Amino acid sequence: MASGIALARIGLDQPCRFYPATALVQELQKTRSDYALPAALQRLDRYPLLLIDDVGYVRRSILITSNQPFSAWEEIFPSSSMTVAAVGRLVHHCRIVEIKGDSHLRAQAASRALVKSQGEE
16 A cells, blocks of 8 residues: 555655665664754655655654554564654554555465465375
8 A cells, every 4th residue: 555655646746755664763863873863854854755664753744554553562662651652653643544354465475375285286
């Protein structure tokens, strides 16, 4: 879904930027230690849409994907207070789209496993 939204935005000549969450956090931490964080945030602000794979916190429109419900995010952050703070910032003024059902990646893996096991017979 995130890729489809990004492609639609790109089709409207609206640039998008994709980041794995860890890469974005590391980049922002480095620019902060180099005293260049304001300039880095201004560069990010130029994109009408940032796609952050899994979890992240930046400014402007953000599309975040996660295969974990908020209740499982305490495994991601080092403390429950950080989890509450991150979730609070993310859900403030947002739209949450929850998709129920099997993962297409899981279905593809199961299909490959079935084909492989049939080939062994």
